[in-house]
Amino acid sequence: MTPQNENAAENATKKSTAATIALAALAGAVSGIVFLGAAELAALLVARDASPVVAVGSFVVDVVPRWAKELAIQLFGSNDKLFLIATVGVAALVAAAVAGVLELRWRRVGVALFGAAGIAAVAAAVTRAGASPLAFVPPAVGAVAGAVVLTFAVSWLRRWRVADDEETRGVDRRRFLALTAAAAVGGVVAGVGARLGSAATSSIAAIRSALRLPAPASRVTVPAGAELDVPGISPLFTPNRDFYRVDTALTVPSVDPSTWRLTIDGMVEKKVELGFQDLLRMGLDEYAVTLTCVSNEVGGNLVGTARWLGVPVRDVLALARPRSGADMVLSRSVDGFTASTPLEALTAADRDAILAVGMNGEPLPLEHGFPVRMVVPGLYGYVSATKWLTELKVTTFAADQAYWTPRGYSAKAPIKLSSRIDTPRVDKALTAGRTKIAGVAWAQTVGIRRVEVQVDGGDWQEATLSAPVNRDTWVQWSLDWDATPGTHTLAVRATDLAGRLQEQKRTPIAPNGSTGWQQTLVRVS
Structure with a gap:
């Protein structure tokens, strides 16, 4: 060869x-x-x-x-x-x-x-x-x-x-x-x-569709001027389809309300078990609450407001009578997730922490915790907003840790005072002339006193606020602006009703939520 x-x-x-x-x-x-x-x-x-x-x-x-x-x-x-x-x-x-x-x-x-x-x-x-x-x-x-x-x-x-x-x-x-x-x-x-x-x-979707919740004994009162008529601003209440979802469940758990059970145990005088109908018979009320994820960055969209239908957690815990010395409730989901919530945040008379069964006029969507979830104003979701709830264990922070605590997050996580610019957007050019800068701000359990806007590093200008629904919801704000051609830097900051100014320094999400004033670039032609 x-x-x-x-x-x-x-x-x-x-x-x-x-x-x-x-x-x-x-x-x-x-x-x-x-x-x-x-x-x-x-x-x-x-x-x-x-x-x-x-x-x-x-x-x-x-x-x-x-x-x-x-x-x-x-x-x-x-x-x-x-x-x-x-x-x-x-x-x-x-x-x-x-x-x-x-x-x-x-x-x-x-x-x-x-x-x-x-x-x-x-x-x-x-x-x-x-x-x-x-x-x-x-x-x-x-x-x-x-x-x-x-x-x-x-x-x-x-x-x-x-x-x-x-x-x-x-x-x-x-x-x-x-x-x-x-x-x-x-x-x-x-x-x-x-x-x-x-x-x-799957029969759960059909069961949810057929479910008719009792009418609430009280409804949320929305005052005049609670929603500003500004194109591009976030709506006062976030539609269910647009409400953010962040949890650890890769597939949405299927929980039949007829077999659902909630156990309240731990440091209590009496162990209690409730079914779905037991919860409904306690009487429902409507609450307006803004929820925020700890993963929400400055200017992020992992925040939303809804009308929730539910029962106060304090009324449910009262059935079991927590013992002296307890300072935390470890809530558990059917998928194994746990959250550590300060007992005081669940039992205080001036805090509307609830076990929610409805959201924006309908039963909870499957992906938002159907049939029952927790909603706690003023705390990031990872320490409070347990979906597909199945257990409330009255305990102490010294004795128990929740899912995210050993993973580097704080055991207690109050939501940070924050504000956001919704419009104009960095990816959308403006035409020169009179326009509005607008967005939302929130300080749950406290309320917003003032929102200020800065253009190109100039003087801070106070924005017009919408009428607040309550201290647990965000407010909308807007400011008239004579936009001139070129690239401009917009910044926003808020002050709460306690007189605290939003923290300027940027900090990361971990261990208990980001801080910082949002700044955004706008192109005007």
Whole structure:
């Protein structure tokens, strides 16, 4: 054989090897799709809370560093959970592709990796809060199905590669391609179909739609002038569809109000258990409260105001009679999340801390805690606003820690006095002339006295305030401005009714909320 022929043969061999490795990776990825699809189908049939992607994603949420959590919220907002689920799915397929290559090189190694992945997914599923007795089944079924497909696919690929005659090679090639195509389609159909089927057959959405809450004994009085007529300003009450959502639940828990129970225990004279109807019979009132997430940066949108329908927490705790020495209530969600709320904030007569069952004239949306959640004015959500509530444990800060405390956040977190510019926006050019600078400001449990605006570092100008609904809601503000062509810097600050000026210095979100005056650039043409 001539050197030229030897080079050609060597190149052909390299190309053949590279192609085989690529096909092995394809076989692994397809086996990963089968793993996920079969697991989702099994979850639909026996344990809807045991999806491997969701279980592993929830584990990631629990162990992820604080900075990563904050970055995800900053980049993706309420879509951070969708991003995490997609990332876990992609990572699983990449790992499966690697398993395919290893299976080709070393028999049973790739299958062993699928087994290890199945064990890890089982561990993540069965250790989730509220996991069902059959939570181990979906990841186990998925791992077995994926390993079987990988074994057959790589076996036919290996025989195809070493076959001596073209007829045998052709048969094995067709088997390999047919298996991978069928497996991929089957895995996708099973996974997507199971997800759609789970959503379609869920009865909780239908139960919520049919639920009729009793009329409240009292309603929120909205004074004249509570809402300014300024285009681009945040509405006084945030529609449910626009209300921010930040929590640790990758999938929205499904809680049937007919089986819902709230336990009040711990440092109490009497352990109490209430059902949903028990709570309703205590009598509902309407409250207007602004909620803020601790992850809300200066000028951020993780804040909103709603009309809440509920029962005072102090009335519920009074049934159990907290003992002397208690200073905290550890509230628990059905998904395992916990929040540490000062007992005083829940029992004080001048604080409207409630167990909410309604939001803006309808039962709580599923993603906002249906059937029951906590709403506590003046405290960041991570220490107060527990959704899908199931337990109130009267305790002490010395004895118990909530979910976010060991992760670097303060055990107590009063909401910071803040203000925000809604309009004009940095991404929208203005036309020169008379316009309005407007936005919102909040100081829950205290109230806003004054909002001031500064243009290009000049004198602070006092803005016009809307009439406050109460001390627990934000107010709107506006200032007339003669805008001139060019780029301008706008700044805003607020003063509360106690005379405290909003803190100017910028501080990060952790450990208990950001501070700083918002500044924004505006282009005028």
